[in-house]
Structure formats: C-alpha cells, structure tokens
Amino acid sequence: MVNNIRAVVFDRELQVTTVECPVPAPDEALIRLRLAGICNTDLELLAGYKGFSGILGHEFVGEVVQGPSDWVGQRVVGEINISCGTCDMCQRGMPTQCRNRRVLGIMDYGGAFADRFCLAVQNLVAVPESLSDEEAVFTEPLAAACQVLESAHIKPSDRVIVLGAGKLGLLVAQVVRPIGVDLSVIIRHERQSTLLDRWGIPAVRRDAVAEGVADVVIDCTGQASGFADALALVRPRGTVIAKSTYHGLPPADLTQIVVREIQVIGSRCGPFGAALRLLAQGLVDVQSLIDARYSLSEATAAFEHAARHGVLKVLLAP
Amino acid sequence: MVNNIRAVVFDRELQVTTVECPVPAPDEALIRLRLAGICNTDLELLAGYKGFSGILGHEFVGEVVQGPSDWVGQRVVGEINISCGTCDMCQRGMPTQCRNRRVLGIMDYGGAFADRFCLAVQNLVAVPESLSDEEAVFTEPLAAACQVLESAHIKPSDRVIVLGAGKLGLLVAQVVRPIGVDLSVIIRHERQSTLLDRWGIPAVRRDAVAEGVADVVIDCTGQASGFADALALVRPRGTVIAKSTYHGLPPADLTQIVVREIQVIGSRCGPFGAALRLLAQGLVDVQSLIDARYSLSEATAAFEHAARHGVLKVLLAP
Numbered sequence: 075m076v077n078n079i080r081a082v083v084f085d086r087e088l089q090v091t092t093v094e095c096p097v098p099a100p101d102e103a104l105i106r107l108r109l110a111g112i113c114n115t116d117l118e119l120l121a122g123y124k125g126f127s128g129i130l131g132h133e134f135v136g137e138v139v140q141g142p143s144d145w146v147g148q149r150v151v152g153e154i155n156i157s158c159g160t161c162d163m164c165q166r167g168m169p170t171q172c173r174n175r176r177v178l179g180i181m182d183y184g185g186a187f188a189d190r191f192c193l194a195v196q197n198l199v200a201v202p203e204s205l206s207d208e209e210a211v212f213t214e215p216l217a218a219a220c221q222v223l224e225s226a227h228i229k230p231s232d233r234v235i236v237l238g239a240g241k242l243g244l245l246v247a248q249v250v251r252p253i254g255v256d257l258s259v260i261i262r263h264e265r266q267s268t269l270l271d272r273w274g275i276p277a278v279r280r281d282a283v284a285e286g287v288a289d290v291v292i293d294c295t296g297q298a299s300g301f302a303d304a305l306a307l308v309r310p311r312g313t314v315i316a317k318s319t320y321h322g323l324p325p326a327d328l329t330q331i332v333v334r335e336i337q338v339i340g341s342r343c344g345p346f347g348a349a350l351r352l353l354a355q356g357l358v359d360v361q362s363l364i365d366a367r368y369s370l371s372e373a374t375a376a377f378e379h380a381a382r383h384g385v386l387k388v389l390l391a392p
Numbered sequence: 393m394v395n396n397i398r399a400v401v402f403d404r405e406l407q408v409t410t411v412e413c414p415v416p417a418p419d420e421a422l423i424r425l426r427l428a429g430i431c432n433t434d435l436e437l438l439a440g441y442k443g444f445s446g447i448l449g450h451e452f453v454g455e456v457v458q459g460p461s462d463w464v465g466q467r468v469v470g471e472i473n474i475s476c477g478t479c480d481m482c483q484r485g486m487p488t489q490c491r492n493r494r495v496l497g498i499m500d501y502g503g504a505f506a507d508r509f510c511l512a513v514q515n516l517v518a519v520p521e522s523l524s525d526e527e528a529v530f531t532e533p534l535a536a537a538c539q540v541l542e543s544a545h546i547k548p549s550d551r552v553i554v555l556g557a558g559k560l561g562l563l564v565a566q567v568v569r570p571i572g573v574d575l576s577v578i579i580r581h582e583r584q585s586t587l588l589d590r591w592g593i594p595a596v597r598r599d600a601v602a603e604g605v606a607d608v609v610i611d612c613t614g615q616a617s618g619f620a621d622a623l624a625l626v627r628p629r630g631t632v633i634a635k636s637t638y639h640g641l642p643p644a645d646l647t648q649i650v651v652r653e654i655q656v657i658g659s660r661c662g663p664f665g666a667a668l669r670l671l672a673q674g675l676v677d678v679q680s681l682i683d684a685r686y687s688l689s690e691a692t693a694a695f696e697h698a699a700r701h702g703v704l705k706v707l708l709a710p
Contacts, residue, residue, distance in 0.1 A: 123647075162605075163628055171628035171653065173604075225653065286491075287480075301646055310481055310489035319647045326644035328619055329441075329637045331658035335489065335543065338656040340649035 082187035082373040082390070084120060085127040090373050093129075095190050102192040103141030105150065107370075109207040110134045110186050110390040112380040113215060114241065114296050116179075118319060120377070124181060131187030131390075132179040135201060135210040142195055151213040152186075153197040153346055154178040170343045187373060189392055199346045202354050211389065212245070212360040213349045218317070219245035220352070221344030223253075226313050226337075228290055230254035235288045235307055238295035239266040239277070241363060241386050242317060246294055247275050248358045255290075258283065260303075263384045269362055283307060293318055301326060310334040315341050363387045400505035400691040400708070402438060403445040408691050411447075413508050420510040421459030423468065425688075427525040428452045428504050428708040430698040431533060432559065432614050434497075436637060438695070442499060449505030449708075450497040453519060453528040460513055469531040470504075471515040471664055472496040488661045505691060507710055517664045520672050529707060530563070530678040531667045536635070537563035538670070539662030541571075544631050544655075546608055548572035553606045553625050556613035557584040557595070559681060559704050560635060564612055565593050566676045573608075576601065578621075581702045587680055601625060611636055619644060628652040633659050681705045 081093045098104045111133035119126040132154040138145040157164050157172035164172050178193060179185020186193075201210045219242065228234060234255040236247045239262070247259045247270065258276045260283060261267055267277040280303065291304040292315045304314045305327060314336060331338060352358045363386045368376035370390055380388040399411045416422045429451035437444040450472040456463040475482050475490035482490050496511060497503020504511075519528045537560065546552060552573040554565045557580070565577045565588065577588055579595045588595040598621065609622040610633045622632045623645060634656060649656060670676045681704045686694035688708055698706040 168629055298646070311486055316646060316650050319650050326646065328616070328634060328644065331656065332634050332637050332660055333658070335658045335660050337658070338649065340651070340653045340655070342650055342653050 076190060079189035080370045081129045081189070082131065082185075082370065083128065084130050088120060088374055088377055090371055093188070096184065096192050098140055098192045101194055101196070103138045103145055103150075103195050103198060105134075105136035105152075105186075105191055105193055106139045107134060107136045107186060107189055107191065107392050108149070109211045111211045111215070112376060112388045112390065115319060117377070117381055119180065123319070126180065128179075129184040129188055129191070130179050131185035131191075132177070133211060133214045134186035135207050135213070136186070136191075138198070139190070145195065145198060148198075149201045149210070150198045151201055151210055151346065151350075152178065152193045152199065153343075154180065154214060155343060156183055156194045156197060159196075187370065187390055189370065199350065202350065205350070205353055208364060208389070209353050209360055212358075212363070212387075213346055213353065215242060216245050216249070216349035216352060216358060216360070217344035217346045218242065218342065219249045219344065220348045221341045222246055222249065222292055222315055222317065224344060225339045225341035226290065226315055228253055228255060232256070232289040233287065234258075234290045234292070235260060235283065237291055237293045237300050237304055237307070238297075238318075239263075239270065240294065240296060242296070243292075243294035244269060244363060244386070245358065245360075246292055246317065248273060249352070250292070251275055252357065265384065272362070273359065286310070288312060290315065305330055305336065308334075308336055311336070313337045313339060315339050317341055360387075364389060367391060394508060397507035398688045399447045399507075400449065400503075400688065401446065402448050406438060406692055406695055408689055411506070414502065414510050416458055416510045419512055419514070421456045421463055421513050421516060423452075423454035423470075423504075423509055423511055424457045425452060425454045425504060425507055425509065425710050426467070427529045429529050429533070430694060430706045430708065433637060435695070435699055437498065441637070444498065446497075447502040447506055447509070448497050449503035449509075450495070451529060451532045452504035453525050453531070454504070454509075456516065457508070463513065463516060466516075467519045467528070468516045469519055469528055469664065469668075470496065470511045470517065471661075472498065472532060473661060474501055474512045474515060477514075505688065505708055507688065517668065520668065523668070523671055526682060526707070527671050527678055530676075530681070530705075531664055531671065533560060534563050534567070534667035534670060534676060534678070535662035535664050536560065536660065537567045537662065538666045539659045540564055540567065540610055540633055540635065542662060543657045543659035544608065544633055546571055546573060550574070550607040551605065552576075552608045552610065553578060553601065555609055555611045555618050555622055555625070556615075556636075557581070557588065558612065558614060560614070561610075561612035562587060562681060562704070563676065563678075564610055564635065566591060567670070568610070569593055570675065583702065590680070591677065604628070606630060608633065623648055623654065626652075626654055629654070631655045631657060633657050635659055678705075682707060685709060
C-alpha cells in the first residue's frame with residue numbers, strides 16, 4: 075500500500091510534488107503508471123488553455139492495482155473522456171462529446187503524470203501482450219489520428235496534404251497513407267524528411283506546393299496560421315480537417331469558405347480499438363517518434379525538452 | 393436597334409449613366425432587362441468587396457433580343473457564373489466553381505442593372521410561362537437557398553436553426569421547411585415574425601434559444617458575428633452551413649470547431665432548375681419579400697432603400 079506519490083502538478087507553474095495516493099471511487103480503478111507521453115495539449119495547458127490547474131497527463135500505459143478483480147493486474151491504456159452515459163450525446167453514441175464529460179489531465183479530472191492515478195473503469199482498455207509499453211503509450215494520440223478517418227470520408231483517389239509534421243502530423247500521415255491516397259506532408263525541418271522518406275511518404279516544403287488543388291488538407295500544425303494555409307491549399311469544394319487546438323482566436327477568412335464552398339471539419343479524440351489494431355499489426359511506426367525519456371522527478375526538464383522546436387515525443391517513466 | 397442604354401455603374405461611387413449598348417460575342421446573347429433584384433452581395437460590392445467596379449447586377453429576368461435564333465424572344469433568367477468548361481472543376485461537374493470563371497455583375501463581367509446586357513448562352517435558363525416576372529426574378533437567390541441542401545445532408549429528424557431573417561434567410565427557411573425538420577428562425581424585427589407566422593415557421597429571438605443543441609445552423613446573417621453565434625448554437629458534431637459573404641476577416645474560435653468536432657460547410661450559388669420548380673409549384677412565397685420597386689433611373693435611391701435595416705427585396709425595372 076502506497077501512501078505518498080509523486081505527481082506533476084501545474085498551478086500557474088509546473089512542479090513535481092509529493093501528494094497523497096488517490097482513493098478510487100467505486101466506478102474507478104487505481105492505476106500504477108508504467109509510461110506516459112507529453113502531448114502538445116499539455117504544452118497548451120501550460121500556456122493558459124482551458125485555465126487548467128491540477129495533475130497533468132492523459133497519454134499513458136499502466137497497470138491496474140486496485141478496482142474490479144477482473145481488471146487488477148492488467149496492463150491498460152485509457153480513453154481520456156470520462157462520460158456520464160445519460161446525456162443526449164452519450165445516448166446518441168458519442169461519449170467523447172458527452173455534455174458532462176471530465177477529461178483525464180485536461181478538465182476536472184486529475185491526470186496520469188503520477189506514480190498512481192484513478193480512471194473510470196469504463197474507460198480502461200486492455201493492452202495486447204505483444205505490444206511494448208513504448209508502443210502502447212502512443213494509443214491515445216494514434217486514436218486521435220485515426221479520428222481523421224472517422225470525421226471525413228477520405229477516398230483512395232484523393233490528393234491529401236498533411237500540414238505540419240509534428241507528433242500528431244506524423245501519426246496522421248501514417249494513418250492516411252494506407253488508403254492509397256496521393257499524400258504529401260508539408261515539413262519545416264530536414265529531420266522530418268528523413269522520417270517520412272523511411273515511410274515512403276513525400277515530404278515537401280510549403281512554398282513548393284501548388285495552392286487550391288488538394289482534395290483534403292489536414293491541419294496538424296498546432297498553430298493559428300495553419301488554418302489559413304489549409305484554406306489556401308484546398309481546392310474549391312474540398313475538405314479541411316482541423317486537428318489543432320490552441321489558446322486564442324485567429325482571424326479566419328470565412329468569406330473564402332463560402333465562396334469556394336469549402337468544408338471544414340473539426341476532429342478530436344478517436345477510437346482506441348483501431349489504434350491498438352494498427353499498433354499490433356505493425357502498421358504504424360511510433361518508435362521513431364520517441365525523442366527522449368525522463369523520470370517523473372525530472373518532469374520540468376522533460377517539459378522544457380518537449381517544448382523545443384522540432385522535438386517529437388518525450389516520455390515520462392516512474 | 394438600341395444605341396444608348398442606361399446602366400447602374402459603381403466606380404468608387406454609384407451612378408446611373410448612359411453607355412453604348414453592348415455587342416454580344418458569338419457565344420453570348422443580348423438580353424433586354426424586364427426586372428432585376430438588389431442582393432446583399434451588391435451592397436457588399438459597394439462596401440469594397442472584391443474591389444469591384446463596373447455595371448452591377450446579377451439577379452434578373454429578361455428577354456433575349458439577339459443571339460441564337462432558338463433563344464430570341466424567350467424570357468430567361470441566367471446562371472451568374474460564366475465557366476470555361478475546360479478546367480478541372482468544370483470537368484468534375486462543378487462549373488460554379490470554375491477556376492477561370494467570370495461572374496455576372498460581380499467579377500470581370502458586366503452586370504444586369506442596365507436596359508440591355510450580355511450573358512453567355514450556356515447560362516440562359518428559360519422561364520415557364522406560368523411564372524410572373526416578380527416571381528422569376530427570385531430564381532437566382534432561391535437557387536442559392538437551395539444550395540444549402542446540395543451542400544449538406546439535412547434530415548427530417550434534424551433540429552435546424554436559420555440565423556438571420558433577411559432576404560436570403562427567409563428563402564432558406566422556406567426551402568428547408570418542407571423536409572419536415574424542427575425549424576426555428578432567429579429574428580431581430582417583429583415584421584419578420586409576421587412573415588414567418590404566415591408560413592408556419594417559428595420565429596424566435598436569439599436570447600430565447602438554447603445553445604449547443606441544434607443539429608444544423610445555417611448562417612444567413614451577412615455579418616461576421618453570425619459565425620460565432622452559429623458555433624454557439626450548434627451541438628457537438630453538428631453542422632454549420634455558412635451562406636454569408638462579407639468584406640473582412642472576423643476572428644473565429646477554431647479551437648471550438650476542433651474540440652466540439654463541428655462541421656462547417658460553405659455554400660454559394662445553387663441549382664436554377666430546382667429553384668424554378670419550387671416557384672412553379674408555388675412552394676415558396678417570394679411576393680411577400682418584395683419591399684419596393686424602382687426604375688433603373690432611380691437606382692441610387694433604390695440602393696439606399698435596400699441598405700436600410702430590415703428591408704427585404706428591392707426591385708429595379710426598366
């Protein structure tokens with residue numbers, strides 16, 4: 075029985091503190107962290123997004139140490155939206171859009187960057203034995219990448235541009251590629267080009283891309299300017315899939331959306347089952363995205379590393 | 393044979409001038425104006441939209457007086473996008489999005505607010521005898537209203553809000569109603585309520601509407617603020633159809649689009665055939681939208697009238 079644990083807490087500033095081990099509610103499990111990942115959303119929370127304070131962290135793989143007996147001892151990942159099951163969105167089969175949702179490490183729910191943390195049992199997903207922790211920790215962001223295909227019908231004959239080759243863009247590109255689309259990823263760093271070359275995906279610079287001809291543009295830049303770029307690149311009646319969340323309200327050329335009859339689709343959290351299948355079948359390379367590993371105690375340094383330009387996934391281990 | 397004609401010209405200021413009668417190109421017809429309508433886009437052009445200068449006007453009904461013999465003498469309305477027929481968008485069956493298009497009275501093509509004007513023969517559509525000029529002059533804006541149903545799949549079970557009860561909003565509401573949807577129109581003026589009551593459509597004030605529950609919100613406000621309102625009113629994973637064009641770049645809460653996974657669809661010019669069928673079958677009341685009639689010579693006063701708050705359709709006759 076553990077009494078005190080380390081936790082990565084943001085409350086105007088980021089620090090690693092010692093807190094009491096949380097006690098799971100009857101519908102929750104207590105999870106021992108095995109490995110966690112730092113996401114761009116974590117960096118946005120530090121910048122003021124959603125006015126968050128509390129324990130950070132929503133990308134994890136862990137082991138259930140307390141809760142329903144059929145779960146105890148299991149290695150798990152977890153859906154991050156804790157849904158009520160009774161609102162109209164839940165009833166319509168859209169629990170990630172639950173009206174009363176709390177979100178692990180993002181909204182009204184303590185996060186996973188801690189030695190122990192709680193999560194609703196309904197959110198647990200068992201990890202196949204064949205997957206390593208370093209693969210499984212990518213389940214949540216890979217599910218978010220898969221959501222692109224839930225949000226829009228992307229066809230094999232489509233010309234698709236992924237805008238932004240950060241952590242999310244490189245997952246989205248790998249998810250979209252097997253459809254057979256004519257795919258390009260717009261990059262800013264030479265290193266991204268090396269990764270994409272390895273996967274057989276053309277990497278191009280923004281100024282080398284013809285404007286107004288892509289059927290689908292997926293904005294993974296994480297920057298307000300990405301949306302304007304996406305509008306410029308998409309063809310009339312084409313589709314822009316918006317994946318980036320950020321703090322602030324950028325100006326958007328809405329008249330262009332109307333005149334060129336563009337479709338803009340917001341896309342957020344995705345299907346864990348699909349992500350685990352892709353990982354288990356070796357269809358997505360996540361190992362190449364890992365840039366650094368830190369211990370929980372070194373979380374401040376880990377966040378500084380993750381915020382550096384061009385850095386991909388930074389992991390936190392107990 | 394007419395040598396000099398009156399034309400409504402905008403060149404930094406609006407005036408009615410005498411110009412030479414245009415000579416149709418081999419692929420064009422010369423049309424004698426019977427009746428024309430002032431659209432919000434005309435008012436936006438005066439405000440600087442697209443940096444337009446030239447003869448205004450794109451809503452018209454007229455009679456062909458010169459051109460192919462099978463057209464001469466016919467009463468016609470006309471598609472406003474003059475397309476090339478050879479670009480990728482034309483080849484894909486989307487001529488209103490032609491890469492090389494000119495647009496009657498809006499872009500690189502003299503408009504219909506004149507005693508005589510030219511239009512590409514391929515754009516002519518014959519008007520059924522049963523329709524009056526005052527009905528037929530609404531074909532173009534009614535087609536634009538029908539485009540809402542081309543742009544998105546609106547289902548009978550949907551809760552639909554039309555934002556803005558101006559000229560376009562009142563046509564859109566009438567086009568959407570027969571699908572059987574749970575429809576509300578957000579109004580600002582009591583007079584709009586009277587019109588909507590007559591059609592059996594609930595008119596509501598903005599502050600009386602629950603936010604975040606509409607399946608579909610159609611923004612017909614013609615104002616930048618309309619888009620933010622539409623985002624507030626639509627449910628998670630709902631659809632916002634953007635119909636308004638205006639001069640300027642409003643801030644847009646793109647993060648809300650992503651987090652709530654909203655779909656935004658731009659919608660512009662629409663199918664003339666459908667509009668003429670709706671008019672011929674008496675399914676849309678356009679007569680009630682007519683607020684004033686002016687002669688071409690009085691166009692300046694007509695524009696002033698059309699720009700007044702709450703005014704609906706102002707017509708121009710020779």
